[in-house]
Amino acid sequence: MTPVLEVRNLVTRFHTEEGVVHAVNGISYSVEAGETLAIVGESGSGKTVSALSIMGLLPDPPGRVEGGEALLAGRDLLGLSPAEWRKVRGREMAMIFQDPMTSLNPVLSIGYQLTEALKWHLKSTGSEAYARAEEMLTLVGIPNPRARLSDHPHQLSGGQRQRVMIAMALSCNPSVLIADEPTTDLDVTIQAQILDLVEGLQNTLGMAMIWITHDLALVAGLAHRVAVMYAGHIVEEAPVGEIYGRPKHPYTQGLLRSMPKLDGARKERLDSIQGQPPDLIRPFHHCPFAPRCPHVEETCRGKRPDLQPVSAGHAVACWRWEELAGDSKLGDAP
C-alpha cells in the first residue's frame, strides 16, 4: 500500500535568545490508511514539534521548519502558503490536542464550533452542517446530541470535551488524524473509553492515525507501528510486537524496564535510566543517548548512528545493537 502521509528528513529548529534549539533533527516516517503510528518520547524529544511542523501550526518565530518534506498523497505540504494550509487543515489532516479546554473557544457553543469547519471546507448550508454535527456527536458517543449543540464547553466534562474535539477533527472526514496526547489529562477509566472510541472510529472511517504519547504502555493496544524519539531523532522504529518483544535500542529497553508491572512479582527497585534528558541547544555529533546509555563505548561518543535495518519494518539507531543482541541478557525483552 502507498502511504497517505510521508515525512522525509524533517528538520525543525527554534531560534531563541539562548541559542538555536535543535528540536527535530531529520526524522522520516510514513503512515498508511487505516494504520496507527505511535510516536513515543519524553518531553523535549521533538514528538509534538514534528507534528506541529507538518500541520503548519508551528509558532514562527521562534520555530522554523528548516528542511525536509511532508507529502500528503504525494503533495509537499511544507511549502504551502497560509491560505493553502487552511484548505488542508481540518479537511485532509486534522489534529486533536491534550487539553480540549484550550482548543475549544469558551464563549462559542459546541454547535457553532462543530459546524464552522463544515461550512468553511465543505460549503455546507447551516442546516446541513448542524445535521452533520449532530451525527458526529452521536458517533463519538455523546448522549442527547441535539441538546448538547447549544451547550458551551464549560458545561461538559473533560471526557466529553475530548469527544467533542474528536467529533470536530473527524467531521470533514480527514485522511490523517494526528492525536497529541489526547488522553494524558484524563482519568484511566475515561482514557479507556476514548481509546475504544478512537479505535472504533478508525475501523469505520479508515483514516491514518499518528498518536503522540509519552506512555509506552498505552501504545501496546492501540498502535500498529511505533517510532521512539529521543532528542529530536527517531532512535527506533518497529511494528508494535517487535518494540515490546525485541526492543533493540538501549533507550527503548530502558523505558520498558523502568515501568513497574501490574501483574507478576513486585521488584525491590525499578531499573531506572540514569542521568537527565539532553539539552538541545547543541546539535549531536555523537549518539544523543550516549551520556545515559549503560552500553556506551568510544564509537558512540564519536559519531552519531543512523537508523539501520534490523528486520522487516524494524530499524534502530545504535552502533552496538547487533553486538548487544548477541548477548542474550542485554538484548532480550525486559
Place this chain on the structure above:
Amino acid sequence: MMGADTLVQVRDLEVHFPIRKGLLKRQVGAIRAVDGVTFELFRGETLGLVGESGSGKSTIGRAMLHLERPTRGEATFQGSPLTTMSAGEMRQARRHMQMIFQDPHASLNPRLPVGRAIREPLDIHRIGDSETRAKRVVELLDLVGMGPQVARRFPHEFSGGQLQRIGIARALATSPEFIVADEPISALDVSIQAQIVNLLGDLKKELGLTYLFIAHDLSMVRHISDRVAVMYLGRIVELGGADSVFGHPLHPYTKALLSAIPIPDPEKEARRKREPLQGDIPSPANPPSGCRFRTRCPLATEACALEDPQFRDLGEKGSPHSVACHHAQNPE
C-alpha cells in the same frame, strides 16, 4: 482502637467545601470532597491512595497535615489529635509531618537559591545554629543524590527530576517521620519517574519514613505501596495489602480501574477483556444516594440505591482486606 505501631489515625474525616451563591454569599450546598473516611497508617509503611480526579485523595493528604481544616472527624498523629491543637502545637507537630508536591516548579520559590529553600524549614523551626543548618543542607543534598555545589543555583537551572529531588530534600530537612507525597512523579518524564521512586524507597529504608503516597498511576502505586486504599467520590471503597487489592480486587470500581490500565504488552493487551466503565464520575456536590458508585456499576441493584454499603473485612486472618460493596464476596 489504636495499635502500638499506629503513627497516624484518621477517623470519620470529612472535608466539605461550601458553595456560596448570590449577593449575600449564602451557602447553598457543599462539595463533599472527603466524606467520612477512616483509616490508619502504621509506622514504617507506605499506604498508596488511588482514585480518579475528584475522588478526594489530595484533600485527604492535605487534611492529614491540617493544610485543610476538616469539617468533621479528626486526624491524630502519634496519639495527639491535630484538630484541637493550638497554632504553636501545630507548628511543633508539622516538623514531624511534611509534604512532597506534584510540581516542584510551583512549590519552590524561583528567586531563592535552592540551598536557601532547603534551609528554610530549619530557620522556621529554629533547628540548630547557622553553621549546623549549612551542614545539614549539604547532608540533605547528598541524601537525594546531589552535590553541595548546587545549593547556590536557582530552580530554573534544574530539570524537573532534579527539582523534585530538591523538593524531597526540603521536605526531609526537619527529619520528619511522616511524609505525604501528593502525585510526586506524575509531572516527571517517564525515564525520571523510576529514579524518583527508587529514591523514595531508599530514603524510607534509610530514615524509617512512613508515606502516604497519592497517585493515579496504579502500576507505580502497586510497586511502592505496602497497602492500598482506593477512593471514589470522597469515600474509601477498598483497602488492603497491595498484592491482595491488585491480585484479587473486591470492589467493582477497583476492578474497572484495573481493567482500564493499558498493559505494555501487545499480546496480553489483545487477549484481555475490558470491563469499561460507562459515564463520568458524578459531582461531589450531589453524590448518588446509597452506594456512590452505583450509577456506573455493572452490578448495581435496588439495594445499592437505598443503603450505604458498610465497610467490611473480607480478607484472610492476619491480612485485612476491606471493601464497601453490597455485592462483594470473598475471593474464595
